Amino acid sequence: MKHAILFAAALSLSACAVVPNSPIVDSPHEVAQQGSAVGLLKPVQLGRAVVTPMRVTEDSRCPMNARCVWAGRVVVETRIDGIGWRQTQPLTLGEPHTVRGITVTLVSVMPEQQTGKQIGSAEYRFVFEGG
Template identity: 35%
Template sequence: MRAFVFAALMLAACASAPAGGGTPPDTSNLPQHIREDLAQREAALREPGIVVAAIGQTADLGGGLRVRPLEVVEDSRCPQNARCIWAGRLRLRVNVEGVGDREITADEAAVETPRGNFQLVAVSPGPWTDLPRGAVPYRFGFRKA
């Protein structure tokens, strides 16, 4: 009987566990323009071939290529509701299994590894001056190149 209850609880936990880098946070308290942008970014994270991971989670890109975001080193992207003279960039420190830590930049050339190449192709949330810091956790979309 205990084994049955334990198995049922484990299945329930698996069914409710967020897949692919977690579920989007509750954004009902954010301004409409930010909610719309987050919806577009979530759609980009769900595109075919994209594997999503948040900080500390692992994106398994197949063929032994596993990437784990460790920290955002720089997020100087120009907020969408501001004027900037430089577009900025997002730099991310990741751990590539079997290779070690690397620093990558969003939307740049593919990162070469012995287990295949990959790119950081999507980031949520977008940059906004009126998005409270930490209100929406980062989620990253990787694609095998």
């Protein structure tokens, strides 16, 4: 009986183990794999880092059904979690950002802008590369 209690206690503690050399992410969402299109507040694993798009701070892209002089840009406030550190950084679509030897690039933002239609925050999807 004594061994059964010790085994049960050890088993319950093993479920809370922290995997060494991996970022700690405090998110209720599953961590998606690199290349996945994720919504706001949904983390994605990029090698040794986990990135989470927090909010869109600018979306001035030219609508796909319009002619523009300037293509515009998208800026997304993004949390980057590494092993023992965290940084929040505005990432601009297509511009790499390097922190602590890890380069993160926002490579895609969906949906495309359209004239006469506002994109709701729940509709956005982001693809990141790096690690």
